[in-house]
Amino acid sequence: MWEFIIQYWAEWAFGLLSAAVVAVAVKYKALLDGVLAILHDRIYQACQFYLAQGYVDMAGLKNVEYLYRSYHALGGNGTGTELYNRVKALPIRG
Structure with missing residues (x-):
């Protein structure tokens, strides 16, 4: 009898914990996507x-480089890379 109760509660607790982990993972992914979108927009x-x-x-080149490093580390696509490379190729003044 006790074994059944312990097994039932263990399964219930594990299911609850699993659902919480999935919910956190979904929110974490949404946050990463949001940060990536903001970085892309700024770049x-x-x-x-x-x-x-x-x-x-x-200063502008360093700012773009700083944004790009985080963008690239989060898996940003080629659009940001292309823009970054085009700015790096510009003449530096000031």
């Missing part, structure tokens, strides 16, 4: 500014 805006300007200053 896009900054790169468009410097590309339209035709040059980049050292």
